[in-house]
Amino acid sequence: MPNHTREPSLTDVAARAGVSPTTVSRVLNNRGYLSQHTKDRVAQAIDELQYRPNQIARSLLGQRTRTVGVIVPTVALPFFGEIAAGVERALATRGYRTLLCNSMGRTEAEREYLDQLRGNRVDGVISGAHNDSIPEYATTQLPVVTIDRELAPHIPNVRADNRAGGRLATELLLNRGSRRPVLFTSTSSTRNLREAGYREVLSEAGIEPLVVTVNFHTPEPERSRQIHAALDQHAAAIDAVFATDDLMAGTVLEWARRAGRRVPDDLRVIGFDGTEAVRRAMPWLSTVQQPIAALCETAVQRLLGLIDSGPSNGPESAVPPAELPVTLIEGATT
Structure with missing residues (x-):
């Protein structure tokens, strides 16, 4: 005994x-x-x-710790909070624990977290943070999968079909009569596929695009102030807003209320993400909904597959992203 x-x-x-x-x-x-x-x-x-x-003893023997690191900008943002919760649930059903890291939009913080996760001998990492210039990802021997983020050609990226979502949102605005929709987004670049979808639809309609950027890492109330200022600047020219996240769309609706713009008569507004939290708070908001549960499940499946087989580094092992379909939800704002 x-x-x-x-x-x-x-x-x-x-x-x-x-x-x-x-x-x-x-x-x-x-x-x-x-x-x-x-x-x-x-x-x-x-x-x-x-x-x-004894997980530590097992890791020192070269065995698995059955622990996965998850890096997000902050769980205070509804999308990343639900991503973190969904990944944790998907891992728990497979007997894995989660170490959650909030990078707070800081590159150095993410690099420090990645180093700490290696020190804790996690079996792999799922990253949804949006920081650039982190070369350690390209060389780490840890299995890594990203959600809605491109890091390196050999690192699997699981994301919603952002280009199709951008097209759906813009097409809806035009179909409802808008002829001068502005895009509000975090960063404007060729890698912004929601922007690419917006630009494609406007090009096909012969309409000049108007893109305004407000970084989502900008703390409140400064972020709302920048959105309001941009709307004040372009108020006379625009009749619709496609915001690439629902929180930004909510700020646009607040500006419209203060400016006396009737929604959707004077201004049509559509967002992106469709999280449970925002759907409860603003059920009337038109939005493009990401399949968050499926994104989490797919990312976990991809990561555990890498853990079982071992990561393969180098451009010769480039893997295409896994793109999951989005859903257009039309509410009272369009």
């Missing part, structure tokens, strides 16, 4: 289950063929003894 004055050991579990310590280790690490009867006996012994494997 084990000594109950100390934590039970793997040897205690083996004795209770009537198997060898090696068999217990194989069950814990899911290695090799084992009968269901043996797995059940070991599981029952673990439960009876309340045995907790």
Whole structure:
């Protein structure tokens, strides 16, 4: 019988289950063929003894810690909060723990977190942060998967079909009668696929695009002040706004209320993301909804596949992004 004055050991579990310590280790690490009867006996012994494997010791032996690092800008933003929660749920169902890191939009903070995660010997990393110039990702031996972020050709990127979403939003505004829709987005570049969809639709309609950038890392109330100032500047010229996140769309609606612009008669507004939190707060907002649960599930599947097979670095192993379909939700704002 084990000594109950100390934590039970793997040897205690083996004795209770009537198997060898090696068999217990194989069950814990899911290695090799084992009968269901043996797995059940070991599981029952673990439960009876309340045995907790020493994760640090296992990592030092080169075994898995069954821990994954998740890096996001901040869970205070609804989209990233729901991404973090969804990834954690998907990992937990597979017996993995999550170490959550908020980069707060700072490149140096993300680099420090990545170094800490390596030090904690996590099995892999899922990154949804939006910082640039982090070369460590391209060289790390850790399996890495990103959500809505391009890091390196060999790092799998799971994202919504942003270009199609940009097209859907812009087409809806034009179909509702708008002829001067402005795009509000975080950064304007060829990598911004929501912007690309917006520009494509306007080009096909012979309409000149108007793009305003307000970085989503800008803290409140400065972010709202910049959005209001840009709307004041272009008020006379625009009749619709496509905001590439719902919080920005909400700020546009607040400006419209203050400016006496009737929505949707004088100004049509559509956002992007469609998180549960914002849908509850603003159920009337038209938006392009991302499949958040599917994004999380796909990212976890991709990462665990890399953990099982080992990452492959280099441009020769470039992998195309996994793009998941979006859903157009029309509300009272269009």
